[in-house]
Amino acid sequence: MADCNATKHPMEPKTQLHKDLEGTPVDATEYRRIVGCLRYLLHTRPNLSYSVGMASKYMERPTIMHHRVVKQILRYLKGTIYFGLVYIKGSQEIGIFGYSDSDLAGDLDGRKSTNGMTFYFNESLVSWNSQKQKTVALSSRETEFMAATTAACHALWLRSLASELTSVKPKPVTLFVDNKSAIALMKNPVFHGRSKHIDTRFHFIRECIEKGQIVVEFVNTGEQRADVLTKALPGVKLAAMRQLLGVRDLQSCQD
Template identity: 60%
Template sequence: MKNCNPAKSPIESKLKVTKDEGGEEVDATEYRRMVGCLRYLTHTRPDLSFSVGIASRFMEKPTTLHFHIVKRILRYVKGTLNYGLNYGKGREIEPLVGFSDSDHGGDSVESKSTSGMIFYFGKNAITWQSQKQKTVALSSCEAEFMAATSASCQAIWLANLVKELTGHSVLPVTLYVDNKSAIALMKNPVFHGRSKHINIRFHFIRECFEHGQIVVEHVNLKDQRADVFTKALAQMKYTEMRNMLGVTDTELSPV
């Protein structure tokens, strides 16, 4: 793949990947090795998180369909070898801000949703995640609610870490969500009678909100930075999201 043609994005827009049970199988060991190497890259390249996460779901019995997905990611990496996160010096006390999003039922195999989150300390991205949810959500509101709960757990842990390292408290942490129904459910437990079926462990975010540890704000979809962790975006939208994450050409960026 060293001489391959670079790709503009790591995964095709709106791509739905299945198990491809009738497809031709490929070397599973080689496939896992390649995906494992790509997962290592996600520690510094948040723009790869969703696509590598999709490839990781089929390591048990990969086929040529899944192998082509990995090759597409490698083609994208070939064209963005110099890309990475740039960190700038900020003030002594910086705010901790997070973005949480979910793609309802995006997984075509199990109909589960994909949660995405990213946290910024000041203007610098410090942690991110793209992960398939463990249970099936019955609505987009429920999927967003579960994603925000996972993000709130991460927010509290990060706030405690920052306080331990700097001695300054960054609470409350602002969490941006683009689903107004989910926000209403977080702030008012009786807002939806249909919410009673949601697993009780996901109601942790309500307690955080009541104790003033989390502030939930609505964000417009076009400014939702966690959107890139939940679905395959069109090329232009993907480029915009990548820039918002802070992943740029390090050779062209000022030091």
């Protein structure tokens, strides 16, 4: 793939992978080796988290369909080989904020959703995650609610870590969510009948909001920085999200 043609996105928009039991198998050892190498890139290339994560799910029996996705990622890397995260020195006072997002039933095999979250110290991205949910959600409100709860647990850990490093009293963490219905469910102390079936552990975020540890605010989908961690985006939107994440062309930065 060293001489391959570059592409503008690591995964074609609206791509949906599945186990493909009737597909033609490919060399599983080579597939695992490539995916294993790609996972190292996720430490500096958060915009690859979703596509590499999807490819990682099918290492047991990869087929031509899955191998095509891996080759697409390599073609994307050919054109963005010098890209990476850039950190800019900011104020001494650390402010933590994050973004939480989720798709709905994106996994064709188990109909589970994918969580995406990003957290910033001031304007520098320090933590991100793209992970399949453990339970099936019945609506977009429900899957966003569960994703925000997972993000809230991570936010509290970052809040405690920042306080320990700076010896400053921890401040509330602002969490941006792009679903107003999910936000209403988080902030309303009344236990809705519609949320009765949601596992009790996901209601942890309500307690965090009541204690003032987490502040949840609405953000437009176009400014949702965790969107790139939940689905494959078209080239223009991917470039915009990459910019918001802080991924830059390091070669041009040096020039």
